[in-house]
Amino acid sequence: xxxxxxxxxxxxxxxxxxxxxxxxxxxxxxxxxxxxxxxxxxxxxxxxxxxxxxxxxxxxxxxxxxxxxxxxxxxxxxxxxxxxxxxxxxxxxxxxxxxxxxxxxxxxxxxxxxxxxxxxxxxxxxxxxxxxxxxxxxxxxxxxxxxxxxxxxxxxxxxxxxxxxxxxxxxxxxxxxxxxxxxxxxxxxxxxxxxxxxxxxxxxxxxxxxxxxxxxxxxxxxxxxxxxxxxxxxxxxxxxxxxxxxxxxxxxxxxxxxxxxxxxxxxxxxxxxxxxxxxxxxxxxxxxxxxxxxxxxxxxxxxxxxxxxxxxxxxxxxxxxxxxxxx
Ligand code: SF4
Numbered sequence: 001x002x003x004x005x006x007x008x009x010x011x012x013x014x015x016x017x018x019x020x021x022x023x024x025x026x027x028x029x030x031x032x033x034x035x036x037x038x039x040x041x042x043x044x045x046x047x048x049x050x051x052x053x054x055x056x057x058x059x060x061x062x063x064x065x066x067x068x069x070x071x072x073x074x075x076x077x078x079x080x081x082x083x084x085x086x087x088x089x090x091x092x093x094x095x096x097x098x099x100x101x102x103x104x105x106x107x108x109x110x111x112x113x114x115x116x117x118x119x120x121x122x123x124x125x126x127x128x129x130x131x132x133x134x135x136x137x138x139x140x141x142x143x144x145x146x147x148x149x150x151x152x153x154x155x156x157x158x159x160x161x162x163x164x165x166x167x168x169x170x171x172x173x174x175x176x177x178x179x180x181x182x183x184x185x186x187x188x189x190x191x192x193x194x195x196x197x198x199x200x201x202x203x204x205x206x207x208x209x210x211x212x213x214x215x216x217x218x219x220x221x222x223x224x225x226x227x228x229x230x231x232x233x234x235x236x237x238x239x240x241x242x243x244x245x246x247x248x249x250x251x252x253x254x255x256x257x258x259x260x261x262x263x264x265x266x267x268x269x270x271x272x273x274x275x276x277x278x279x280x281x282x283x284x285x286x287x288x289x290x291x292x293x294x295x296x297x298x299x300x301x302x303x304x305x306x307x308x309x310x311x312x313x314x315x316x317x318x319x320x321x322x323x324x325x326x327x
Contacts, residue, residue, distance in 0.1 A: 005176060005208045006062070007038040011071035012059050017281060029281045031057045033232040035071075037308075039176070044202070044209040046219030046240065049229035050277055055212045058229070059178045062210070063097050064088055075176070093123050096169035102161035106153040112139065112164055113149045119171040134171070142167045143197060159190035166197065170205065180212045192319065195222055198307035215315045216252075217259040217320075220244060228252045231280055231288040234307055238314040248316040286321065295320060 012035075014028035032054040039045045047055045060066040062073055064080065073080050080091055096119075099105040106115055116135040123312040125131050136146035138294045142163040146158075153161055157192075162182060169177055179198070199222060201207060212317050219226060227237035228251065236249040247253045252275045273298065275292040278284050290300040299319050307317040 003041045004038045005041045005076065006210075007070040007072075007074040008058075008062070009036050010056065011035045011061060012069045013054070013061060013066060013071065014069045027281060029278055029279075030232050030283065032061065032068075035232075035239060036235050037227055037234060039208055039210060040224075041175075041208055042202075042206055043224040044211055044222050046216075046226040047210060047212045047229060048216050048219055048226060049214065051214055052277055052280065053229040054232040054280075055214075055229050056180050059097070059180050059210060059212050061230070061249035062178055063092065063095060065097070089122070093172040094174050095176040096172065096174040096180065098162075098165050098169050098177060098179040098182045101185050102158070102165040103153060105165060106161060106168075108153055111150050111152055112144075112148075112156075115153075115164060116168055116171055123172050130159060138167045138171060141170070141201070157190075158186050159194060162186060162194050163197065165319070166194075166201070170201065173205070174207070176208045176210070178210045178212070181214065182211075183218060184213065184215075191218070198222065215259070216244075216255050220259070228255065231278065231283050233288065233317065234315075235289065235318070236314075236316045237307070242311075242314050248310055248314065248321060249289075249318050250295050250320075251289050252316075254292075287317075 011032055013032040014030050016025050017027040017029060018024060019026040024089055035058060037045070047057050047058065057066060061068045071081070073099055075091065075095065078152045080088065083091060113132065113135055116138060117131040120131045120134060124136070136149060139146045144160060144163050144167070154166065156164065182198070186194060187293065200211070202209060211219050211222055223252050225238060226240050226243045227234050228249065229235065230251050236243065236247065236252045243252065244256065247256055273292060278288065278291055286302045287293070287300040290296045293300065297319060305317045305322065307315050307318045308314050308321070310321045
């Protein structure tokens with residue numbers, strides 16, 4: 001039976017814009033604007049969109065590294081937006097993050113041992129020998145030699161550093177991992193090794209993933225479902241297979257046509273995305289994608305389409321599929 005691990009309802013993050021002599025509130029950057037989705041236990045949800053679409057802000061809000069402006073984040077039914085700092089620290093044992101740039105997220109002055117034992121100290125493993133044993137064990141689990149426990153981050157390659165980042169996230173045996181562009185900074189040859197490792201760990205530790213990426217190609221093999229974001233909103237979400245085989249939203253179609261196809265005999269029409277991403281401080285009226293959409297209609301310029309279930313389990317926010325013809 002599918003069980004929901006995380007449910008996000010109407011999540012918003014508005015960054016205020018101030019101006020004038022007295023720093024008056026003159027508007028908001030709507031980085032995340034009314035986003036709702038859920039993640040089932042053991043599944044991987046990919047969150048995809050161009051930079052500035054709000055996917056990383058969403059990921060950070062789920063960990064409360066950024067405070068939401070509004071909305072609910074239910075982890076195993078409990079709204080974590082209401083937890084105080086101490087309760088939230090405890091909750092972080094269950095949910096951890098893997099960052100894009102392992103070099104920036106690992107303290108260069110700390111050995112691997114110190115980096116990996118820190119989460120154990122925070123969560124009350126007081127015995128030094130026990131911590132060392134757990135650190136060595138985890139290094140081997142992620143494919144690093146425990147012989148290198150006294151090494152510093154700069155003594156490892158990029159791929160190995162990301163393995164350290166993954167090991168650190170796993171130290172507290174979390175249920176949910178939010179991976180924010182975990183392979184984007186790595187060479188293509190190393191990317192697949194890290195993706196394979198993440199897949200193996202998911203099976204071994206019964207993990208649930210939210211996998212954030214700017215490229216639909218990267219999340220294709222690892223995701224069970226994929227959500228596509230544009231200017232702070234979810235514009236399409238469904239099972240990965242459906243999204244890749246039959247995308248509905250014109251933005252998803254454009255993103256997909258940028259994904260290279262390995263077989264040269266298989267060709268697809270390239271839909272080059274034209275125009276710049278509008279500013280989230282001043283998003284276009286109506287459908288936020290209308291300034292770049294080839295299928296834009298008059299209604300798109302005045303009315304914002306809501307996310308609707310177009311086919312069973314397949315949601316999209318686009319007037320091309322609107323059900324209420326009176327609109
Ligand atoms: Fe394009 Fe209109 Fe659909 Fe927006 S609502 S994606 S502008 S067709």
